[in-house]
Amino acid sequence: NAGVTQTPKFQVLKTGQSMTLQCAQDMNHEYMSWYRQDPGMGLRLIHYSVGAGITDQGEVPNGYNVSRSTTEDFPLRLLSAAPSQTSVYFCASSPIGASGANVLTFGAGSRLTVL
Amino acid sequence: AQTVTQSQPEMSVQEAETVTLSCTYDTSENNYYLFWYKQPPSRQMILVIRQEAYKQQNATENRFSVNFQKAAKSFSLKISDSQLGDTAMYFCAFMSLFGNEKLTFGTGTRLTVIP
Numbered sequence: 065n066a067g068v069t070q071t072p073k074f075q076v077l078k079t080g081q082s083m084t085l086q087c088a089q090d091m092n093h094e095y096m097s098w099y100r101q102d103p104g105m106g107l108r109l110i111h112y113s114v115g116a117g118i119t120d121q122g123e124v125p126n127g128y129n130v131s132r133s134t135t136e137d138f139p140l141r142l143l144s145a146a147p148s149q150t151s152v153y154f155c156a157s158s159p160i161g162a163s164g165a166n167v168l169t170f171g172a173g174s175r176l177t178v179l
Numbered sequence: 180a181q182t183v184t185q186s187q188p189e190m191s192v193q194e195a196e197t198v199t200l201s202c203t204y205d206t207s208e209n210n211y212y213l214f215w216y217k218q219p220p221s222r223q224m225i226l227v228i229r230q231e232a233y234k235q236q237n238a239t240e241n242r243f244s245v246n247f248q249k250a251a252k253s254f255s256l257k258i259s260d261s262q263l264g265d266t267a268m269y270f271c272a273f274m275s276l277f278g279n280e281k282l283t284f285g286t287g288t289r290l291t292v293i294p
Contacts (some may be wrong), residue, residue, distance in 0.1 A: 106286045167229060
């Protein structure tokens with residue numbers, strides 16, 4: 065099993081450019097989420113989804129869009145990148161209401177720099 | 180809203196010694212989950228240990244154990260027989276039973292194991 069796969073691992077953008085961070089999981093987890101990690105601030109929730117077709121905002125959603133067309137994929141879109149979005153992004157997933165629920169499996173992270 | 184506080188930004192320990200990392204949290208809920216995650220230089224988020232608040236017994240995973248004091252809202256992590264591979268950032272995190280798997284993280288403690 066690959067677990068949670070994030071691509072790309074590193075990306076440099078210019079202010080105003082758009083891009084999509086990809087996240088895929090092969091564990092048939094219903095729940096998927098995106099966090100950002102900034103120095104001295106721990107991880108903060110951006111968006112999450114409890115199943116295909118269902119998404120909701122987390123703590124810091126501004127500037128980001130998500131969609132969940134399949135159980136496996138949960139892409140994070142930056143429509144117009146800003147320097148404040150320079151961060152490390154983590155995708156995480158877990159089952160819901162089953163063994164292993166409430167325990168998130170994280171991807172390896174994607175480091176994004178916006179110039 | 181829940182908050183998680185880790186008051187020790189950095190700590191160090193001699194190899195084979197024992198170290199305790201502190202974590203306090205604030206919540207009005209009675210049932211919830213608490214976690215310790217490890218983030219080595221590889222950036223991967225690795226679950227160390229999980230505690231269910233309704234269980235009075237402290238969780239243990241090999242050399243890692245917690246001291247869960249529910250009334251004091253304290254959740255410290257003890258690492259015994261420290262190894263060089265324990266060098267990492269350690270994050271304490273809170274999850275509500277009714278919060279859609281959302282994790283609220285502390286700001287982390289950077290632990291260095293000295294040979």
